[in-house]
Structure formats: C-alpha cells, structure tokens
Amino acid sequence: MKAEIIAVGTELLLGQIVNSNAQFLSVELAALGIDVYFQTVVGDNLNRLQQAIEIAQSRADVILFTGGIGPTEDDLTKDGLAAALGRNLHIDTPAMEHVQRFFDERKIFMTENNRKQALMVDGTTPLPNEVGLAVGLAHAHEGKFYIVLPGPPREMKPMFTDKAKPWLLQHALTHEMPIYSRMLKFAGIGESLLEDKLIDLIRNQTDPTIAPYAKEGEVTVRISTKAPSEQEAAEKLNALEEQIREILPEHMYANIDIPLEKLLVDRMVNASLTLSAAESCTGGLLMETLTSIPGSSSMFLGGIVCYSNEMKMKLLNVPEALLEGKDAPGAVSREVAEVLAEQARLIADSDFGLSVTGVAGPGSSERKPVGLVYIGIAERGQETEVFELNLRGTRDNIRLRTVKALLYRLWRRLEQR
Structure with a gap:
C-alpha cells in the first residue's frame, strides 16, 4: 500500500517552519507497512491544493494531510478535499461544542471564524482534537483512504497515534503486513x-x-x-x-538508535568508571557532548579548555620545551596530546583522561595544516594512546568529527577491557 503526505502551508514553502510532521508520519506509516512514496508541500492556495490532491489520487492509496484546518481564511485543506470528493462542508456539533467550551471556560469572546475549526466534509469520520481545537477527519472513498490532521506537531502527533492509526488499522490495513x-x-x-x-x-x-x-x-x-x-x-x-x-x-x-556518547556514558556509569578531559581546538565541544547526556555527572568529573600555550603550561603542566622553541614539537603534536591526556587524568584522579589538540581552521597554526588533530586517551595503569587525525571540512565539521573520533576510540578502548 502506497501513501502520500501533503503538508499544507505557505510558511513551509518559505522555510519559516520545518516540515517535521512528514518525518514523523513517514516513520509511523512504515511501521504499519505503508510505503510513503511521495511527500508534497503546497501553499495556502485552493487551486494548487486541488491539483496536489488530484496528483496524489493518481499515485497513492493513502493520502494524509497536515495543516490548513485552523480558523483563518487561508486554512483551506478541508475545502480542497471537499471539492475533490464532490462533497459539501458542515459544522460538526461535538467539535463545535468543544471549541465553544474552550472559550467559555477561559471567559474569552469567540470570534465567528473559530467555527471553521469544527468544519467537516460530508460523510467523513471526525478525529477529535484532544490537544487543540481543529477537528481532523478520516474517510474511505473509491479505494482511497484520506486522513486530515492539524499542522502543529503537538496536536498532530496525538491525533495520529490515538485516532488516525486505529482507523487505518480497521479500514485500510486488513491485509497488510507491518x-x-x-x-x-x-x-x-x-x-x-x-x-x-x-x-x-x-x-x-x-x-x-x-x-x-x-x-x-x-x-x-x-x-x-x-x-x-x-x-x-x-x-x-x-x-x-x-x-x-x-x-x-x-x-x-x-543495534538500537542511540548516539555513541549515550552508550559511553551509560557503560561507564554502570562500570563505575570516571572520565576527565583537556581540550584545545574543540573548545569544550567534547565536554558539552558528554554532559548533554542525563546521568553523565556520575562519570564525568570535569575538564579544562586550554586554548593558549600559557593555559596548557599553567593548568596542565605541559613542559614549555614541548610548546615553544626551535626544536619544540609544538602545541599541535603527539607529545602534547599525550601530556594533556595524562595530566587531565591525574589532576581529576579519574580512570580515563581524554585530550584534543589540533588545527580546526580556517587558518593554519604553527605552520601545520587545517585538519591536523591529535587525540589522546590515558587510562589508569595503562599506556597512553595518541591518534593522529587528518580531517577535512569547515571549522565546525572538523571540531565535531574530532569529538566523534575520540568517542569512537574510547569505545574501542572499553571494548578491549
């Protein structure tokens, strides 16, 4: 069974709102065994909406609409569907009572245009809106299945899950395998x-x-x-x-949809392992990535952003001979990455110490190319490892790829324990 999602709203075409509804519905429909072949976005124009419906009818079995069912003049989804089906619109009494109750309970005057949110296409099944005001609908006609949902995700998602999905299972999916x-x-x-x-x-x-x-x-x-x-x-x-x-x-x-940082935090917490870090070119992105995970406070003890050579020497005891002088390897080097990882671990007394030093760009540093990065992993009682990365991309790309590479190396280290 093939589906098409029609998102209605000029704001989507202008890029003012991201069409996250289509992503949600595609995942949900796939789980039901319905293949989404097309996603269409159409503005608030009745003629263009009718054209989109006609095209969808020619190539899809299930047609889902999101948006365009609010109280304003440019909310035209039900008008377009009614025209395509050759039906009229009417006010649904329970839906109208729901809208009126909303305003009465808040002692707010209800303008006449709010009645539009209770409109239904003749002969269709109402999908009550438990979160907002605009009623949705479902309908089977000549082998096609139509679902109309609100645009705001906080209204659309529960209506689909609680109302539209059961309707589809009952009317459209009697022979489909999920x-x-x-x-x-x-x-x-x-x-x-x-x-x-x-x-x-x-x-x-x-x-x-x-x-x-x-x-x-x-x-x-x-x-x-x-x-x-x-x-x-x-x-x-x-x-x-x-x-x-x-x-x-x-x-x-x-084998589940989980980011690497979440897996690492959970694993280290469960194993009672701790971590600290010293970052140069990533400027704290590693620490931000780890601490964005709930529960990370049980494993992450702290870290230092050591951008300048002075901070590397004062706070992390990197020897000046490694940083400055004619024969010094420089801040962007294997030697400095090793010291940073070891000192981060020693200062925090953690089980692991991580380090990053490199050139994120856009310009070179110490005559070293953009994208040259060294990452280090120090472990209590074990030999420190340093890895050289040669990355390409923008400054932000290099910083993010560095963090992901370091997390990967930490995962590999834990796998080998």
Missing part, C-alpha cells in the same frame, strides 16, 4: 567505506532490505522486513545483523 526495522549504529568509519564493505549484501538484498544513512561522525544502517509477526521478523533481522556485525566488528557499536 514493517519491522532495526537501526544498526557505526562509528569510526565513513558512509562510503561502510557501503563498500557491505556492497555484496546491498546489491543482493531482497528481504530484509538495507539502507545506510550518514551524519557527521556516525553512520546508521537501517535493516527492514515485512513479516506477519514480530518473532518472524526478529529471526530474519537477527540473521542479517549477524552478517553485518561479522563484516564490521570494530565499528558497529549498537
């Missing part, structure tokens, strides 16, 4: 290399399917299958996951 998906998470590898490693599986995929997604410093692979039961789906997904894990054992860190 889609089951699993998110495999990878670090320390780029999307192109990961795809190259999995190319045989990708080219020969039938069921389950494989789809890689990348963002800065991480790659996610979604594996999906249709099955009549969760148990049958799990058997198929488990087999494919094991194949992928065997190919990339040093990079796959989770």
